[in-house]
Amino acid sequence: MPGPPPLVSVVVSARGNTQSVRNLLDALAVQALPAAQMEAVVVDNDLPGPVRPIADAVCDGTWPFAVRVLYEPTPGLSAGRNRGICAARGRYVAITDPDITPDPGWLHALVAAIEEEQVFAVGGRTDVTYPGGQITALTTALRECHGAVKWPAGREMAVWPYWVTGCNLLFDRQTALDIGLFRTDLGRRGRWMGDCEDLEFIDRARQAGHQTLIEPAARASHPVYRPETTLRYFVRQGAGHGVCVARMHLSVTVEPAAIQAGCRDVHAAAVGLAAGWTFLDRSRAVEGARDLVRIGAYHLERGRLRLLGRRPIALAQYAPKEPLPWT
Structure with missing residues (x-):
């Protein structure tokens, strides 16, 4: 028993x-x-x-x-x-x-x-x-x-x-x-x-x-x-992360901070990649490459989901931090 x-x-x-x-x-x-x-x-x-x-x-x-x-x-x-x-x-x-x-x-x-x-x-x-x-x-x-x-x-x-x-x-x-x-x-x-x-x-x-x-x-x-x-790891991780954030739209309202895939983000990633490569700052260049792959994967996956007729939930808006229930 x-x-x-x-x-x-x-x-x-x-x-x-x-x-x-x-x-x-x-x-x-x-x-x-x-x-x-x-x-x-x-x-x-x-x-x-x-x-x-x-x-x-x-x-x-x-x-x-x-x-x-x-x-x-x-x-x-x-x-x-x-x-x-x-x-x-x-x-x-x-x-x-x-x-x-x-x-x-x-x-x-x-x-x-x-x-x-x-x-x-x-x-x-x-x-x-x-x-x-x-x-x-x-x-x-x-x-x-x-x-x-x-x-x-x-x-x-x-x-x-x-x-x-x-x-x-x-x-x-x-x-x-x-x-x-x-x-x-x-x-x-x-x-x-x-x-x-x-x-x-x-x-x-x-x-x-x-x-x-x-x-x-x-x-x-x-x-x-x-x-x-390594660069290979971060590029693969960025691709997977971008795809998964895109898929999250199907079931939850995704906070904007979790997306960061707009035109300004693309520009910042490209600048970081170029500056890191120019000034031999490896970590900055890797971050830029990872972000470009992440953003590309995010938009490609969202496009694929739209073609399949998968409708996303609207984006959340920033809101003031909720007070803790025990304070």
Whole structure:
């Protein structure tokens, strides 16, 4: 007979990163939240085949909480997460990635915030690290491709200029099922570097009347290695980001700050590329090239969607920041 359901289900979708899954489970084993109040749902999203290294690695370990391994044959981060959320038994679902290392107080801080403030979701602070040495040459815009750079000092609503990331997010499971889970045409899928699945999910919830909070005390670290700091990486990331922002128009009202694809933005990107190339400022030139690719991909995808008869939702307008409900 299964025991009582846990308070929190930690859902992680893994593809080809077996050792990272074990490291994540080891980090969850030292969480301040009692082990009896949590479970881990690991979704194997590897290619089909008789060998399941993720399942084998998890089954070989011993952790103080329940660990379940599921298989999701549809490739894609969103598909894997959705599979885990549907199978989760906890009242709350915390989603993260295999290569994330949460602080011991991570889950406790997320749960405390969501229960004290009575919001739909809480996102924690994710600190990007660069193993082997800090890469200081990257511009702020390029660093934001790896994760948020600016964080509030205390609890704040997840509205611009702050945003949450899918590797550090806790939400009410039943509400998520009611509003719909992650869109599978967004997010990373194999070698395709899509994203915005977490941004669209939170925006859709907010536009349905459900608030999301940022709790900077819920900290985790995310390593970024040198292959993710190359021109090729940023160009691919820009293309995927542009396509996904264009697709977001089909389900949510997209904030103008998330688009930045007008004539002035094209001009600024071109100037940045030319100036960076002229003055041998590599990071500025890479940022300009990435932005030009991103803007081009955004408009091409919007045009394709129009030809298919997919009607977008109107753009949002800038509005004053909403006062916090607890102030």
